Amino acid sequence: MPAGHAQGIAFHEEHRSSVACLVELDATDPANPRVTKAVVAADVGLPVNPRGLEAQLMGAVMDGISVTLQAGLHIDQGAVREGSYADFHYARQRHSPPAFEVHLMPPTGDPGGAGELGVPAAAAAVANAYARATGTSPRSFPINF
Amino acid sequence: MPSYDFILNGSAVTVDAPADMPLLWVLRDKLGVTGPKYGCGVGVCRACTSHLDGSEIQPCTVPVQNCAGRQVTTIEGLATGDQLHPVQQAWLDQDVAQCGFCQPGQIMAAVALLRRTPTPTDADIDQIQNVCRCGTYFRIREAIKQAAGELG
Numbered sequence A: 001m002p003a004g005h006a007q008g009i010a011f012h013e014e015h016r017s018s019v020a021c022l023v024e025l026d027a028t029d030p031a032n033p034r035v036t037k038a039v040v041a042a043d044v045g046l047p048v049n050p051r052g053l054e055a056q057l058m059g060a061v062m063d064g065i066s067v068t069l070q071a072g073l074h075i076d077q078g079a080v081r082e083g084s085y086a087d088f089h090y091a092r093q094r095h096s097p098p099a100f101e102v103h104l105m106p107p108t109g110d111p112g113g114a115g116e117l118g119v120p121a122a123a124a125a126v127a128n129a130y131a132r133a134t135g136t137s138p139r140s141f142p143i144n145f
Numbered sequence B: 001m002p003s004y005d006f007i008l009n010g011s012a013v014t015v016d017a018p019a020d021m022p023l024l025w026v027l028r029d030k031l032g033v034t035g036p037k038y039g040c041g042v043g044v045c046r047a048c049t050s051h052l053d054g055s056e057i058q059p060c061t062v063p064v065q066n067c068a069g070r071q072v073t074t075i076e077g078l079a080t081g082d083q084l085h086p087v088q089q090a091w092l093d094q095d096v097a098q099c100g101f102c103q104p105g106q107i108m109a110a111v112a113l114l115r116r117t118p119t120p121t122d123a124d125i126d127q128i129q130n131v132c133r134c135g136t137y138f139r140i141r142e143a144i145k146q147a148a149g150e151l152g
């Protein structure tokens, strides 16, 4: 990868399902990193609605990007400070990877869960890519908060 | 209470409303047009995105008095009879919607983008600011490219 860019990978299992995520991240401006590509592979035992499962995994990657890089909440005297999408920086189109692949493994048995299956793997893959691209070891998230 | 006339999705309408009532409230609560969604009320989520004289607006930030005599188009006015707009058809072909809440606004933003920029690049598509909390952005991108090919 060019300087300032890196790949990150991560793996996660829950509810009888497993998922792997690879992202490519451009952190040439560390304050405005961009995931440029995401590849997800999932084994959920039995994909009941494959197109829906792909969409769910894509959404999970957007959650992983958001919580790792930029979208958090401040608790101030017991109340959430953020009041709307103006200050809760959930990913917009400009933060989404323009290249995206989802691979579903062939059926192996009973259906597992896939509600938020992809989130931990995506969040960790983004953090790993950021660490590698910037030579830092972030320990507090979101990184830009 | 003042009264305002405008064209809504091709039909003349008249509403009695305070001058500063946001168009979104007029559409949803007075006229029963609920395609434009209420997400924030302050112009940042863009779930309410519609068109005023063919250009994108956020009706939660536009007072009804600014719409007098003008053309308001919501998602309900995009199709021609049973013939879906190419952007709507692309959305179905790509299975874009998840929960669906943001999607009327996303489609209206995409139609406005394609009017300004008939062959948008990824960087042009990145300019769309509508939030999708389900994270459907990649399929939105694919659907816009499909529709651009068909409209072009």
Ligand code: FES
Residues within 6 Å of the ligand: B037, B038, B039, B040, B041, B042, B043, B044, B045, B046, B047, B048, B049, B058, B059, B060, B061
């Ligand atoms: S309701 Fe959020 S922009 Fe209008």
Ligand code: FES
Residues within 6 Å of the ligand: B097, B098, B099, B100, B101, B102, B103, B131, B132, B133, B134, B135, B136
């Ligand atoms: S489809 Fe659920 S918010 Fe966009």
